[in-house]
Amino acid sequence: MSIIISIGSGKGGTGKSTVASNLACLLARSGRRVCLADLDLGGADIHIQFGLFEPPRTLTDFVNRSVDDLSEVVVTLDAIHGLQLLVGTGDTLQSANMNFQQKQRLLRALTGLDCDILLIDTGAGANYHVLDFFMAADIQICIACPETTAIMDFYRFLQLATIRKALSGFLSGSEVSNVLRDRSFQTLAEVFALAEALQPGAKQAAQQAMEFFNPLLITNRVGPNARLNQMKLRTLVSRYLGVFLPDLGEVPEDPAITQAQRSYLPVCEYAPQAASAQALKTIARRLGKVVDLYLAKRTPSLQEKTA
Template sequence: MTTIVTVASGKGGVGKSVTVSNLGLALAARGRKVVVADLDLGGSNLATLFGAFEEGPDLGSFLSRDVSSLADVMRPLRRDLWLIAGAGETLATANPNWGMKQRLLRQLRKLPADVVLVDVGAGAGAHALDFFNAGDLRIVVTVPEPTASVDAYRFIKLATVREAVTRVSSRDPGRRVLERRDFHRASELWTTLGAEPGDEAATPRAAAPWVVVNQATDARRHFERLQIVTRRFLARELRLLGEIPRDPAVAEAVGAFLPVVESQPSSPAARAFVELARRVDDELIRHGIARRDGPVESPLPRVAASASTRPELPAGRRAAFPPPPSAG
């Protein structure tokens, strides 16, 4: 069973992709088969954070049907960790139609992995909302700044509205009205849909979103402020997954094109990412998803140890990657 974990943010520059890269590596170190998928259609950079500069098949290859299966574009990064690199800069891949998105989401669930971590594009565009809402577990990354808090709330609000509206048939003329209306409270949305709280139409498909507060000094206070507003206007609960402290080791790791859990595993930020991975792993276990490889590995692989797991790529314009692991 493949679990989809989607990671989004209300704005750019809050550490979303850094969170995905470090969380992916930390989960792999716990014995999970992990795929990190860059679905940031407007500015993919997940490959850069792993130093994976080699050319090869990517998300664009799948969207343009150069390959038939999404598994064909999985690139090995480290032990138990694979990457689906973001699409190239073409108009078609930057703005896929509904059918392309649905094909992509179906294929994500067929990947031979325990967990697929999806790096959703920043902002609250339709693609970002749809990809976020496809997650079994959903994470919103923010920072303790007023504008970031507003953007995080706006994203959660629009994701809630988008999920409810997409349950209305596209042939229903009322759907366009719903899409154009600005709902200030969840009750307005349910009334317009003719639903009551607790009805199927008013019930999100996934559990309450998790929040990660990056560059934090008092994450709990920041989270509680966001929670109060979300409860009041959206009647939704949030869960605090954890906080990442402000740590110069993160910027140094990004400059070295490595996740901080690999480049500086003893740093405060690395330890915080490892704790996030433990909490996500516990959630997977609660959902009945056991690790395929048994016990947790410790410690996290360091750069020297993990270098041997990086694929040696042949010369040439398009690299040939080893096949992905079998689904069993």
């Protein structure tokens, strides 16, 4: 069973897809079987970063049932350490706006892919598709930039993701679930208060759903005059969302990234000694340790279930 890692951000332009493609490449280089899935519905383009301009199949073929097995859509990039690429969709209105049943079918199929790590690029924004893809993972990574507007969008994304996670603590179809599903919330406190008013003890269920939600933070496009006050951000997220935000590292603003994109290669392949490539290498190594820790914790649980 693969470890699923999702990468999300509050807005476009944070370099999320660039970070995702480089981390996928570096994890594959370390000997892991990695599949990078582009789930940016309506704007999938991560395959371009690998020079794959005319993929033989895309997620559209799976969504439209032209193929039944998701593995038939996967492209193996032999030149990039055997990295598997699940090319995204969006070239039809239907695939860019898949319904609930199509999304559930896709999520089930993703868990069946034959790889060690499935890395999901969720797309930007905070619509239901993005949030559901982001929250479906075992490990979540958030990309933030030092710009003020990017920080505000990042916080909003994390706020909505947290609320979505809390709502998952209620069984679908239950009274609490049905009422909460049709409401709009600004804070977690509102979710907890209404849930408890509807059903005593429901607040605890929502809090338990949040217990292991600790998204990892990567700060991208850091420069001498553009740095993120991580302590302030962590304090804000902890106080108002009840979420701990561990730091994976920073990626500096680097012209080598633009040059690599023009050459249709991840910067870690195009210029491995560049500052950004070295930073991403460090982040990938830390992420690998997080994956190993997750596997170590999951293995005893699996053994208990099969005993």
